[in-house]
Amino acid sequence: MVERSRTLVVLSHLVMVLGLLIVAFPLYLAIIASTHTAQQIVQAPMPLLPGGNVVDTFRSALFGGGDGAGSTAPAGRMLWVSLVTALVIALGKIAISLLSAFAIVYFRFPLKNFFFWAIFVTLMLPVEVRIMPTYKVVSDLGMLNTYAGLTIPLIASATATFLFRQFFLTVPDELVEAARVDGAGPMRFFKDILLPLSKTSIAALFVIQFIYGWNQYLWPLLVTTSEDMYPVVIGIKRMIAGGDAANDWNIVMATAILAMLPPAIVVVLMQKWFVKGLVDTEK
Amino acid sequence: MEKRVLFKSAWLPWVLLAPQLIVISVFFFWPAGQALLQSFQLQDTFGTSTEWVGMDNFKSLFADRSYLESFKTTAFFSVLVAVLGIGISLVLAVFADRIVRGAMFYKTFLIVPYAVAPAVAGVLWLFMFSPTLGVVAYALGKLGIDWNYLLNSNHAMALIIMAAVWNQISYNFLFFLAGLQSIPKSLVEAAAIDGAGPWRRFWSIQLPLLSPTTFFLLVINIVYAFFNTFGIVDATTQGGPGQDTMILVYKVYNDGFKNGDLGGSAAQSVILMAIVIVLTVVQFRYVEKKVQY
Numbered sequence: 001m002v003e004r005s006r007t008l009v010v011l012s013h014l015v016m017v018l019g020l021l022i023v024a025f026p027l028y029l030a031i032i033a034s035t036h037t038a039q040q041i042v043q044a045p046m047p048l049l050p051g052g053n054v055v056d057t058f059r060s061a062l063f064g065g066g067d068g069a070g071s072t073a074p075a076g077r078m079l080w081v082s083l084v085t086a087l088v089i090a091l092g093k094i095a096i097s098l099l100s101a102f103a104i105v106y107f108r109f110p111l112k113n114f115f116f117w118a119i120f121v122t123l124m125l126p127v128e129v130r131i132m133p134t135y136k137v138v139s140d141l142g143m144l145n146t147y148a149g150l151t152i153p154l155i156a157s158a159t160a161t162f163l164f165r166q167f168f169l170t171v172p173d174e175l176v177e178a179a180r181v182d183g184a185g186p187m188r189f190f191k192d193i194l195l196p197l198s199k200t201s202i203a204a205l206f207v208i209q210f211i212y213g214w215n216q217y218l219w220p221l222l223v224t225t226s227e228d229m230y231p232v233v234i235g236i237k238r239m240i241a242g243g244d245a246a247n248d249w250n251i252v253m254a255t256a257i258l259a260m261l262p263p264a265i266v267v268v269l270m271q272k273w274f275v276k277g278l279v280d281t282e283k
Numbered sequence: 284m285e286k287r288v289l290f291k292s293a294w295l296p297w298v299l300l301a302p303q304l305i306v307i308s309v310f311f312f313w314p315a316g317q318a319l320l321q322s323f324q325l326q327d328t329f330g331t332s333t334e335w336v337g338m339d340n341f342k343s344l345f346a347d348r349s350y351l352e353s354f355k356t357t358a359f360f361s362v363l364v365a366v367l368g369i370g371i372s373l374v375l376a377v378f379a380d381r382i383v384r385g386a387m388f389y390k391t392f393l394i395v396p397y398a399v400a401p402a403v404a405g406v407l408w409l410f411m412f413s414p415t416l417g418v419v420a421y422a423l424g425k426l427g428i429d430w431n432y433l434l435n436s437n438h439a440m441a442l443i444i445m446a447a448v449w450n451q452i453s454y455n456f457l458f459f460l461a462g463l464q465s466i467p468k469s470l471v472e473a474a475a476i477d478g479a480g481p482w483r484r485f486w487s488i489q490l491p492l493l494s495p496t497t498f499f500l501l502v503i504n505i506v507y508a509f510f511n512t513f514g515i516v517d518a519t520t521q522g523g524p525g526q527d528t529m530i531l532v533y534k535v536y537n538d539g540f541k542n543g544d545l546g547g548s549a550a551q552s553v554i555l556m557a558i559v560i561v562l563t564v565v566q567f568r569y570v571e572k573k574v575q576y
Contacts, residue, residue, distance in 0.1 A: 008481060012378040016389045019375045023393060023452065026407040029418060033410065045421040096302040103299035108289050115300060122311050123563070128510040128532050129555040132539045132548050133314035133321065156310040161303065173286060186290040215400035217514035218536065233400045237518050240406065249410065256403050263398035268391055275457055 027260075033253035034058070041249045053250065061254035075255045078232040081150075082214055083262065085231055088151040089213030090206050097160035098198070102190055104161075105168040106176070119158045127154060127219055135222050149223045150231070154216065160205055163280050167201050168194065204277030207270045211263045232259040315556070321549035340550035349526055350534070350551070357530045360444060361508030368448045368455050368504055369497060375452075376459035377485060390460070397453035401446075401511055405518030408446035412438075432520065436527030439520045443528055446515045451507055455500050462496035463489060502566040509558065531555060 029048075033041055036051040064074035103109075104116055127134060134153055143149030171194065179189040220231045230238070236259060239252045267274050325336045344350050379389055396404070411419045414431040423430040432438040466489060474484050513532050516522060522529035522537060529537070535555065539548030 005481075008381065012381045013385075015374065015378040016382065019371075020389060020392050023396060023449065026404075026411060026449065027395070029411060030407055042416055045418050046416060048418070096306065099299040100303040103296040105286060106290050107292065107296035107299075109293075109296045112296075115304065118312075119303065119307065122307050125311070125315060125556055125559055126510050128513060129535075129552050129559060130311075130314045130318050131536065132545065132552060133317035134310060136317065137310060137314050152306060153310040156306045158303075158307075169286070176286070176290075186292065186295060189290075211398055215398075215403075215514075217400060217402040217517070218532075221517075222540070233402050233514070236406055237402055240409075240518075249416065252406065253410065256406055259403055260399050263400075264395050267394055267398045271391065271394065274394070275461070278454070278457060279461060 030253040030256050033250055034061075034257055036250050038248040038250050057250045057254045058258075060248070061251045061258060073227045073230065073235060073238075075232055075235060075258050077228055078230050078235040079258060079262075081147075081229060082231040082233070082259070084147055085150050085216070085220075086210050086213035086262075088147060089154050089216075090209035092151060092155045093157075093160045093209050094202055094205055096155065097158070097164055098195075098202075101161050101164035101168055102194065105165055106186065106189075119161055122156060122158045123162065126157075131218065131222060138223055144223050145226050145229045150216075150220055150229070151213070154213065154219060160209070163201060163205060164198065166280075167198060171197060200273065200276065201280070203270065203273040204280060206277075207266055207274045208277040210266055214263045235259075318549045318552045318556070321545060322553045324549075325546045336546070340546045341554075344547060344550050344554075349529070352526060353529045353531055353534045356440075356526075356528065357509065360440065360447075360512075360528075360530055361505045363444050364447045364451065364508040364512075365501055365504035367444065368451045369500055371448065372452050372455035373459050373493075373497075376456050376463055377489070379456070379460055380463040393456050394453040396450055399450060400514060401450055402514030402518045404446050404450040405443075405515040408442060408449070408515075409519045412442050432524075434524055436524050439524060439528045442519055443512065443515050446519065447508060447512050450515070451504060454507075455504070458496055458500055459493065462493050466492050499566065502562055506559065506562055509555075 032048060032050055033046065034057050035054045036047060037053050037056075040047060040051060040053075062074060062076045100119065104112065104119075138144060138149045138153060141149075143152075175193055176189065179193055184192070214231075215233060216231065217233050217237075220234050221237075224230055224234065232255065236252060236255050239255065240247055322340050323335060323337055325334045325339070375393065379386060379393075382389065399407070409417075411417050412430065412432060414420050414433065417430075420430040430438055432442045470488055470492075471484060474488055479487065509530070510532055512530065513536070516528060516530060516533045520528040522533050531551065532555070535548050535551045538544045538551065
């Protein structure tokens with residue numbers, strides 16, 4: 001910065017700490033709640049310092065066995081469903097988009113522009129606005145309560161295709177020429193040159209899509225009706241039922257922490273790619 | 284934008300495109316077409332008979348007070364979410380940009396809400412503001428505010444707005460920070476030499492140069508508030524009390540899945556599609572003309 005003013009530095013830190021407190025408070029409260037028993041939380045105001053019930057709470061959250069009014073299904077299974085869903089969505093999207101972007105950028109074929117626009121249009125409509133008919137298709141195909149039903153309809157969007165198309169367009173033509181001179185066919189070029197070059201784009205996209213998949217709510221709410229196919233985000237919502245006092249809030253909050261942890265870890269550890277992914281996917 | 288060098292093959296591009304084309308035709312174009320078709324039809328609850336009714340679904344939709352109310356609710360909600368979210372994150376980003384030591388620490392914490400699913404964010408805020416056991420509700424009670432979002436629609440609206448802003452803050456913050464860091468240092472320094480203080484520099488240099496970012500975030504935040512807040516609403520107010528937090532996306536779900544009004548729900552979907560398309564076109568036209576990172 002230009003000037004060195006002590007007051008400004010102090011003020012900056014003050015504002016940031018204040019912002020941090022507001023952002024962190026809901027998370028802090030969730031952590032605290034998960035360390036108490038359900039009875040302690042129901043007595044308003046709940047304690048604001050950690051208690052000693054951590055192991056019990058997380059055990060009931062992970063393996064089931066709470067006695068709240070809502071669902072008491074074990075979060076362990078739900079976390080697994082969420083993980084599979086998020087991975088299939090992220091990897092599936094990346095795989096099909098790499099292939100189609102490769103076709104669009106490196107080949108000339110009839111109706112190319114038509115297909116390009118057909119894919120482009122899908123960018124515009126999130127699954128939220130076409131839930132009813134999409135639900136009908138999935139149910140007609142017998143895909144309710146399956147991983148396929150949870151994931152494939154969410155793969156049907158073109159964000160990734162565009163990202164890769166943009167990136168491929170920046171790859172120098174000399175590389176293709178050199179590959180051709182050396183006798184490499186298109187798939188060889190794709191595998192040995194294009195894929196290694198795309199590594200950072202793939203990582204960035206993976207972070208964004210993993211979080212997108214993990215945090216889905218409306219879609220799984222519609223296509224899953226059996227407890228063993230609930231992703232964890234749905235599971236939390238179903239644990240809350242009846243009056244406030246009837247719920248095991250400590251277990252609800254422990255499950256919420258378990259649900260936040262994987263995407264939070266991905267975001268924090270892969271921060272560099274995360275920021276790149278955000279900026280790239282929105283261009 | 285074309286490559287000079289292309290591969291030639293009569294069949295390979297089709298094979299490469301096939302997976303994506305199959306997925307988008309089955310799960311995108313077919314359902315979107317169905318929505319369009321259904322919006323002009325009237326179907327009984329069991330799906331046994333279908334009747335062509337033309338624009339009737341749309342007419343009855345716009346004659347329906349509760350739909351117009353829902354429109355107003357959504358507009359109010361999304362404008363507040365966008366303005367508050369952008370304002371708060373801009374302040375945070377401007378100060379974060381000044382910080383040399385410890386910047387990484389703040390940044391890491393501030394991006395965590397992005398990882399929290401909207402539905403989970405809803406549950407966290409519900410837990411703080413629940414009238415019987417919420418800590419904040421309790422504190423408000425001590426201050427003489429009888430907080431109850433289940434009965435008071437202003438409280439309910441405030442609750443979902445706070446949760447949505449919280450959830451979206453990381454995103455806005457990261458974009459503003461990136462925007463601020465791409466402003467050439469020489470500009471800021473030149474202004475400082477001319478005697479402009481930090482306050483003046485913010486209004487005359489940084490804010491104007493951030494306008495493309497701000498506009499982009501405005502569109503993104505409105506889209507977010509329109510569509511991605513379903514989880515927050517379902518986890519907290521479920522559209523209540525009455526219909527006072529019934530945003531459009533929630534109403535599509537509510538009318539279609541809970542009340543079985545397929546035609547009406549499809550008509551609502553079509554209107555939502557039109558809104559997204561308009562927003563996207565606005566965004567693309569603007570971004571093409573004026574983006575400068």
